[in-house]
Amino acid sequence: MKRILFPTDFSETATNAFVHALELAKIVEGELILLHTFELPVFDNQFFPENYMVIYESLELSNFDMFKDEIPKLRVIAEEHNLDKIKMTHRLMDGDLVYNITKAIKDDKIDYVVMGTAGASGWSAFFSGTNTGSVLTDIDIPLLSVPVDAKFKPIKTIGFTTRFRPKDKKALKQVLSIAKMANAEVKCLYVKTSKTDVSKDTIKKWEHDFESEPIEFFVITSDEVKETILDFILYKEIDLLTMLTYKRSFFEGLFHPSLTKKFANNFDVPILSIPIEE
Template identity: 25%
Template sequence: MKRILVPCDFSHSAIQAYKFAIEMAAASGGEVIMVRIIDLTPLYVDSLNVNPYYLHVSSVRNDLEEDAWSDFEKLQQVVDSKNVKVTFVTAQGTVCQTLLNQIRQQEADLVVMGTNGVHGLKEFLIGSNTEKMVQCAPVPVFVIHRAQSISSIKNIIFPTEIDLSQNMVIDKIKKLQVFFGAQLHLLYIKTPINAAATGELAMNLHDMAHFYSLSDYSVHIREQNNVEEGIIKFATEKGQSIIAMGTHGNEGLNHFMTGSIAESVANHGLETLWTCSVGAQQ
């Protein structure tokens, strides 16, 4: 968590993400790179009308860059940077591809981004940029829905299956647990199609925790019709929490049909979410 990239459009949720990133950088001795993306390609909105900005309109781009720098300077005046090094850059392009490019160019090892979620027809048609980053980012992503201080985080909720092939994700979650000084909660959502006994599932989770040498953890089995709803409900009840999830970044028809639970939690939950692609190399 030495180089933290924060995509920022200066919305309320993005500013909350920036504050969270500043706190994390201050605690870890890291730095923050804030990226303002200027997307001039036609953008379809709810009404399916086309945004009047088009690619290669230099005057529009220059105006937006000036506005971005002005907004950044105002933000610096009202948010304490806690002596953290903050670099501000602007980049032109579509949001997700530009962010992926910036992760590589800035050698970022963490992304912190704010979201208000996307619902209804818009979610079905185009999804949210946050959801897409959860799906394809090569580094871990924090999704921030509302203001949260890192000192308030006492619990890390890890929704999981009984799976002994999660070494990379769990190693990273262990580091998060040390960083926050938090208790780890292994959460298994038992849906109606799962006939396994609750006691058996709990025993298997304890065995899995022993396999991974987990410490300061607890095991929870919750019955719910929907896995996503079960995760969100448990996190809301627990409070002072973040949710930590691995994601396979489903693509193509499989993603269209089933989606990703992590992406759905990012869109519909209110608790801070940390995700890591199981294929990530960092």
């Protein structure tokens, strides 16, 4: 059974992502591990000689009480979406979020992580220093990041961008396995620029290798790569975009607010980041 880690601070952003985490668990026949982390403040105990531990204990208790109060609310959400049969367990951890996520991945043998992020206008911040962006660089398993405005809808079309590298093919096979479980199709895009180095034979080889799979290849000639990808996402009605994390710097530019301005009211596509070696 696949195991999905869902870190949450019980915010609106996280709660929205929770539904996506449940639906992913349903697709892959997995279970959820809910993680809430908190950081205790650092005190100099020479200024708190008598009540030093009392302060820490009260802070820990308040975090536990909040955690205990919020869990039933998530269970109600699961029931409302008829997903209450998904197995859920819980972890409450003190310390740095990224460290605790990395530790939980190892300890609980996690297969996927699902996190919420700020949405189209916040993609630049997402990649340059938010919690989700930090996790993206530190883990070696797929991460599903969900914009706060991305209400779940059945995944029928998965987008995949490629430059037809061997490492891309390995990631595409991962994406296809998810697509089959979701009964979805994959639309694979290559933006052919004036500096392209991909041969027609390479493209034909890929098409031949995947001809029996639920996948459609698109080769679009344009030097406006980022704009072309955004158009592709919108006009092909992509429900889930998959990206390779070795292309992170490229996607930083792709989701910059100035570029997504004209799509601000429509761009609410979750992104599945797949780690791959450079």
